[in-house]
Amino acid sequence: MAGVGAAGMAMELDALILSRLQFAFTIAFHIIFPSFTIGLASYLAVLEGLWLVTKNEAFKALYLFWVKVFAISFGMGVVSGVVLSYQLGTNWSVFSQVASPVIGPLLAFEVLAAFFLEASFLGVMLFGWRKVGPGLHFVSTALVAIGTLISAFWIISANSWMQHPTGYETLPDGALRAVDWWKVIFSPTFPERFAHMVLAAYLTTALVVGGASAWRILKRGPDDAPCLGLRMAIGMFAIVAPLQLVVGDLSGKEVMRVQPAKLAAIEAFWETRTEQPFHIAAWPDRAAEGNRFEISVPKLGSFITAGSASVEVKGLKDFAPQDRPPVFIVFWAFRVMVGLGVLMIGLGAWGGWLMWRTRGPEYSKPFLRAAVAMGPAGFVAVIAGWVVAEVGRQPYVIYGVLRTADAVSPIGAGQVSASLLGFMIVYAVIFSVGVLYILRLIAEGPETPLEDGDEPPGNPLGAATGEARP
Amino acid sequence: MSLDLPLIWAAIIATAVLLYVLLDGFDLGIGILFPFAASPAERDTMMDSIAPVWDGNETWLVLGGGGLFAAFPFAYAALMPALYLPVILMLLALILRGVAFEFRHHGRVRGKAFWTAAFAGGSLTATLAQGLVLGGFVQGVTLKGRAFAGGPFDWLTPYSLLVAVGLVAGYALLGATYLIWRTEGELQVRARRWAWLAAAVTAVLLAVVSLATLLVHPRIAVRWGFENGTFDLATLAPLLPIPLLGLVGLGVVALGIRRAHHATSLIGAYLVFLSGYVGLAVGFAPNIVPYDMDFRAAANADNALGLMLVGVVILLPAILGYTIWVYWLFRGKVGGDAGYH
Numbered sequence: 001m002a003g004v005g006a007a008g009m010a011m012e013l014d015a016l017i018l019s020r021l022q023f024a025f026t027i028a029f030h031i032i033f034p035s036f037t038i039g040l041a042s043y044l045a046v047l048e049g050l051w052l053v054t055k056n057e058a059f060k061a062l063y064l065f066w067v068k069v070f071a072i073s074f075g076m077g078v079v080s081g082v083v084l085s086y087q088l089g090t091n092w093s094v095f096s097q098v099a100s101p102v103i104g105p106l107l108a109f110e111v112l113a114a115f116f117l118e119a120s121f122l123g124v125m126l127f128g129w130r131k132v133g134p135g136l137h138f139v140s141t142a143l144v145a146i147g148t149l150i151s152a153f154w155i156i157s158a159n160s161w162m163q164h165p166t167g168y169e170t171l172p173d174g175a176l177r178a179v180d181w182w183k184v185i186f187s188p189t190f191p192e193r194f195a196h197m198v199l200a201a202y203l204t205t206a207l208v209v210g211g212a213s214a215w216r217i218l219k220r221g222p223d224d225a226p227c228l229g230l231r232m233a234i235g236m237f238a239i240v241a242p243l244q245l246v247v248g249d250l251s252g253k254e255v256m257r258v259q260p261a262k263l264a265a266i267e268a269f270w271e272t273r274t275e276q277p278f279h280i281a282a283w284p285d286r287a288a289e290g291n292r293f294e295i296s297v298p299k300l301g302s303f304i305t306a307g308s309a310s311v312e313v314k315g316l317k318d319f320a321p322q323d324r325p326p327v328f329i330v331f332w333a334f335r336v337m338v339g340l341g342v343l344m345i346g347l348g349a350w351g352g353w354l355m356w357r358t359r360g361p362e363y364s365k366p367f368l369r370a371a372v373a374m375g376p377a378g379f380v381a382v383i384a385g386w387v388v389a390e391v392g393r394q395p396y397v398i399y400g401v402l403r404t405a406d407a408v409s410p411i412g413a414g415q416v417s418a419s420l421l422g423f424m425i426v427y428a429v430i431f432s433v434g435v436l437y438i439l440r441l442i443a444e445g446p447e448t449p450l451e452d453g454d455e456p457p458g459n460p461l462g463a464a465t466g467e468a469r470p
Numbered sequence: 471m472s473l474d475l476p477l478i479w480a481a482i483i484a485t486a487v488l489l490y491v492l493l494d495g496f497d498l499g500i501g502i503l504f505p506f507a508a509s510p511a512e513r514d515t516m517m518d519s520i521a522p523v524w525d526g527n528e529t530w531l532v533l534g535g536g537g538l539f540a541a542f543p544f545a546y547a548a549l550m551p552a553l554y555l556p557v558i559l560m561l562l563a564l565i566l567r568g569v570a571f572e573f574r575h576h577g578r579v580r581g582k583a584f585w586t587a588a589f590a591g592g593s594l595t596a597t598l599a600q601g602l603v604l605g606g607f608v609q610g611v612t613l614k615g616r617a618f619a620g621g622p623f624d625w626l627t628p629y630s631l632l633v634a635v636g637l638v639a640g641y642a643l644l645g646a647t648y649l650i651w652r653t654e655g656e657l658q659v660r661a662r663r664w665a666w667l668a669a670a671v672t673a674v675l676l677a678v679v680s681l682a683t684l685l686v687h688p689r690i691a692v693r694w695g696f697e698n699g700t701f702d703l704a705t706l707a708p709l710l711p712i713p714l715l716g717l718v719g720l721g722v723v724a725l726g727i728r729r730a731h732h733a734t735s736l737i738g739a740y741l742v743f744l745s746g747y748v749g750l751a752v753g754f755a756p757n758i759v760p761y762d763m764d765f766r767a768a769a770n771a772d773n774a775l776g777l778m779l780v781g782v783v784i785l786l787p788a789i790l791g792y793t794i795w796v797y798w799l800f801r802g803k804v805g806g807d808a809g810y811h
Contacts, residue, residue, distance in 0.1 A: 072572045078525060079568035083561045085535040089550025090557055093617070096539055097547045101771040104540030105778045111529070111536045112785040119529045120789075120796050123522030131799045177771050409551040415622045419558040426562050430569050437576040 014413035016405055019091040022420045024390075026083050028383055029427050033077030035382040038152055038198065039205025040070045041145035044125075048138045061225040065446035066209070069438055071126055076434050078119070080427070085111075091416065095397055095407035102168050102178045103158040106185065110154035118147035149198065156197055160190035162398050163389065164258040176401070189258060192251040193389075199244045200385065203344060204378025206236035210347075211375020212442040214368040222362035225446040230351075230361060230371070237348030245341060255392075256305055259399060260314040261323060262392035265330040267301055268294070269315040276301030276313045281335070284327040289317060325394045333387040340381040347374055475776060476769035479541040480758070482782060486537055488747055490530035492644070492740055497524045499645020501567055501593020502638060503664055504586065512657050513586060519652040519804040521571055526793055528568070540778060544616045545758040545768035551618040552611040552759075553603050553625055560599035567592030594638065601637035605630025608750060609686050610760045616767070629686045636675035640743065643668035643723070647735040650727065654803045658730060665727045665735060673720055676746060680713070683753060689761055690753035709752060716745030 044067060051059035085107075088096050124132060124140040132140070167183025168176050178184050210233030216226035256263045263269075268284040268291055269276050278300035282291040299309040306313055316324050347370060354361040361367050397404040497520050507513045520527075538546040550557060570589035577585050606625025613619055646668050649661035684691045691697065695705035719741030726735025758765040769775065 072576070075525075075569050075572045078528070079565040082528065082532055082535075082564060082568075085532050085539070086550060086557055086561060088539060089535070089546045090554050093547035093551050096550075097543050097616075100539055100543030100546075101774050104543060104770055105774050105781070107536050108540040108778050109781050111533050112781055112789065115529045115532055116526065116789045116793070119525035120792050122525055123796055124799065127522040128799060175771075178773060181773075181777060409547075409554075410617055410619070411551045411554055412622055415554050418555070422558060422562050426565055430565065430573075433573060433577075433581070434569065437573065440576065 015411055015416050016408045018413055018416035018420055019408050020404065022091060022416060022423060023087065025420070025427070026080065026087060026423055028386070029431070030077065030080040030084060031382060031386055032379050033073050033080065034148070034152070035197075035201045035204045035379065036208065037070060037074050037077055038148040038201035039203070040066060040073065040208075041141070041148045042202065043205055043209065044070060045138070045142045045145040048141050052134060052138055056228075058224040058228045061446050062229055065225070065441070067126070068441055071122075072434055072438055072441075074118075074122060076430060079430075083423075089409075090419075091409050091411070092397075092407050093409040095402065098176060098402050098407070099162070099398060101176050102165070102184055103161055105181075106154050106158040106161070110151055110158075114147045114151035114154065118144050118151070121147070152197055152201070153194060156194045157185050157187075157190055159389075160193050161185075161187045163187075163193075163393055164189050165398055165401055189251070189254045192247060192254055195247045196244070196251050196385075199240055199247060200378070200382050202236060203240050203244060204382055206233045206240065207344070207374055207376075207378040209233045210237065210351075210371045211373075212445075214371035215375075215442065216445045217362050218365070218368050218372070220445065222360075227360075227362050229446065231355065233371075234348065234351035234355060234361060237344055238352040239348075241341065241344040241348045245345065248338075248341070252305065256313070259392065261316065261319045262325060262330065262388075263305060264314055264316045264318070265325045265327040265392055266334045266388060267305060267313075268327055268331045269301065269313060270317050271315040272312060272318045273315065274302060274312045275299045275309050276305070276315075278304055279331075282331060284331055286321075286324065286327060323395065325392050330388055330392045333384040333391070337381045337384040337388065340377045340384070343374060344377065344381075347371065473776075473779070475772055475779065476766050478779060479537075479769065479775055480756075480765040483534065483537050483541055484751070486530055486533045488744070490527070490534055491747070492743060493527035493530060494524070495641045495743070496520070496644040496648035496736070497527050498567075498593045498597050499641035499643065499668075500649065501589050501645075502597060502642045503645050503649075503661075504590035504593070506660075506664065508656070508660065510586075512660075515653060515657055515804055516649065517571065517574070517589070519649065522800050523796060524568075524571065526796065528564070531564075541770055541775060542758055542765060542768040543770055545763060545765070548611060548613055548616060548618045548759045548763065548768075549607065552620060553606050555622065556599045556602040556606065556625055560596050560603065563592040563595035563599060565592075567596065597638050597641050598634045601634025602626070602630045604637065604750075605633035607760060608633070608683060608690075608754060611762075613759065613762045616763065629682055632675070632682055633679055636672070636679045639668055639671040639675050640739075640746070643672045643739050644736070644743070647723065647726065647733075647739045650730055651733040651736050652802075652804050662727050662730060665723070669720065669723050669727070669739075672742065676716065676742070679746075680749065683750065687753070687761065693752055712745055712749045712752065716742050716749070719743075719745060 044063060047059050047063040047066070050056070051063060121140040121143040124137070125144055128137060128140060161184055164187055166187045167178060167180035169179050171177055209229050213226040213229035213233060216223075217230065220226075252263070252266075255266070265284075267276070268279050268282045270284075270290050275298070277294075277296035277298050279291065280295045280297065282294035282296075284290075285292045302309045302311050302313050316327060350367055350370070351361050354364050354367055358364070361371075393399055395403050395405065397407045500516050500520055504513060504516065507516060535546075538549075566588045570585040570592065574582055574585040574589065577583075602625055605627070609625075609627060609629055611618060611620065612624060643665060646661050646665035650658055650665060653661060684694060684696060688697075693705075694709060695702040719738050722738030722741060723735050724738075725731075726733075726738050754760040756764045756766075758768045
């Protein structure tokens with residue numbers, strides 16, 4: 001494509017590295033919030049629905065508490081998301097030209113189908129208490145939740161196409177054209193990756209809710225609302241965490257099929273062979289084309305990745321050095337993700353056992369402490385997972401089609417350093433303050449009796465309990 | 471039947487950008503007016519008047535950026551690097567003012583003061599940055615082929631600074647007239663004073679920017695009938711309704727402020743903005759990257775534009791429908807009990 005020629009490349013190398021850093025930083029920051037709000041929106045819809053059906057006050061207390069946390073997180077997700085819709089052009093203009101004919105409509109659909117829906121009904125959800133009835137308020141919450149899922153659908157669809165482009169052709173001038181929209185939208189890795197991300201968001205939310213509830217119980221004793229929150233979270237760990245393992249494995253099988261270089265990096269396989277060992281830990285070194293150090297289980301690698309020790313699995317040496325992803329980052333990010341996933345499964349099993357066999361998880365201090373410690377684990381796992389996906393796709397931005405180095409805008413390093421510094425300062429401020437305010441809310445807790453002036457005026461939940469409507 | 475898809479999409483993007491300016495304009499304007507409020511309670515009321523709708527308003531900006539990426543990728547790929555610094559500045563400022571909606575409520579004394587300042591400063595900075603983007607756009611972008619080939623500060627000129635200041639006055643006018651509509655009592659009295667001042671400054675700056683625009687690029691002057699010191703009335707005559715619309719708008723603003731009548735002054739301010747918007751468009755249309763790339767050269771593949779049009783036909787009526795419903799739901803004067811906190 002038009003844009004950066006070979007001569008320009010060396011000159012613009014700094015702008016390229018800075019742009020990559022900036023994109024990694026801004027998108028990693030952004031993903032923290034959707035991975036929480038996708039789950040939290042669904043959780044709020046469930047809480048409000050359950051309250052409307054059962055009239056159990058604890059559901060109401062939980063809703064009114066978590067909606068405040070939701071408002072803070074959602075706001076941070078929105079403003080950090082606006083950045084991304086412009087950054088593709090400011091820093092990745094060549095990518096924009098190349099990719100737009102194929103994934104342009106997918107991103108446009110995300111805006112049209114999801115962003116407006118979320119933004120408009122969020123207003124009703126937060127401020128519409130005395131303006132709409134309980135039913136319509138519940139519908140608004142549900143529409144926000146649906147909006148977050150539609151958003152996830154389209155962005156994962158676009159990303160899946162970039163991971164494994166299908167349904168397009170290359171014109172003589174090098175431009176791309178979609179030939180089969182169905183194949184573009186539902187590219188082969190999409191179903192597993194979409195499920196993987198939504199489950200990750202649900203787990204992340206459940207871990208935060210579980211951690212906050214457990215902290216509350218440790219401090220103030222087992223009141224209704226935090227106990228209910230804890231038990232709902234344990235239910236999610238017990239069901240979703242093992243399910244996530246299965247979906248993640250399916251997703252990994254797709255990676256082996258369509259991105260063997262990424263799989264080789266994930267497992268630090270260098271040689272192509274049968275009976276690949278499984279490396280529990282390793283120090284992969286690209287220069288040495290091998291692992292400087294490894295703790296391995298023989299044959300297990302082939303078994304895990306391909307289902308049988310006798311299957312041949314490709315190693316990194318099968319790919320030219322310039323086509324190999326950075327193996328160290330991918331290898332360790334994957335182990336962080338899977339390690340945390342295993343801990344989540346353990347937490348679910350432990351909590352489930354406590355619910356089944358004892359007075360309840362509320363009375364087990366070790367469990368409550370473990371739940372608190374695991375509160376932020378979902379965020380770490382989500383970021384680690386995206387590092388595997390995105391760094392593992394390198395050196396390509398559109399796999400096999402466009403190299404990241406060729407995708408950058410014709411801009412100077414000075415501007416990008418300035419913008420990167422700006423993002424680092426602003427994000428450091430809003431992140432630390434946002435986290436502080438959320439933690440402060442969690443410390444205040446859900447079951448604090450609302451003062452008169454605090455009650456959302458004329459809210460349907462309050463009104464239906466017999467309080468006078470103004 | 472074959473549709474002129476690039477033309478339809480140019481109209482859609484132009485409408486999205488206009489809706490963004492008209493809707494987020496009063497949000498940003500309220501931020502610009504924030505330092506002039508008499509009390510913290512007044513500031514709370516000002517913020518409450520937009521709290522339920524600002525997020526939806528800003529989504530039009532995402533549609534503007536995302537839509538340009540999807541419908542006119544070559545324009546997006548040329549304009550964003552050309553306007554890199556003001557675009558980034560706008561984004562950073564929008565972040566700070568956007569989170570302030572929530573953070574102000576959760577901050578204690580110092581926190582609240584900080585986020586009040588962030589809301590005001592962020593709104594002002596975002597508006598200035600948008601003015602610099604607009605000024606840099608109108609004065610033209612250096613291209614080589616279809617890629618940006620200019621310098622990092624091409625957008626920074628006396629003209630773009632003038633446009634930026636003019637936009638601040640214009641958004642302040644939108645904010646003040648919106649407050650006349652949505653508030654009552656002392657705050658409304660104050661908003662009327664702000665509106666008079668903002669209207670006067672906007673009128674003067676609009677006239678100055680209009681003259682400067684005729685000077686900034688010879689091609690624009692030609693469109694309006696001025697060429698090499700000669701003047702062609704036949705070219706100008708059909709365009710006269712555009713400045714007239716601006717004058718009518720100012721008259722409606724004055725009438726609306728005097729009577730503090732519902733949204734009348736806001737509608738007048740909208741007419742002024744519409745006049746300015748169309749007036750600028752006359753200068754650069756059909757270019758989408760002034761002055762070397764027209765919207766056809768920048769357009770995406772027809773099959774992508776066609777697919778997206780199906781989405782627009784289905785989803786845009788729904789978006790407009792529920793947006794109007796939300797505004798209707800939150801109609802009326804803002805009281806002290808609007809928040810959920």
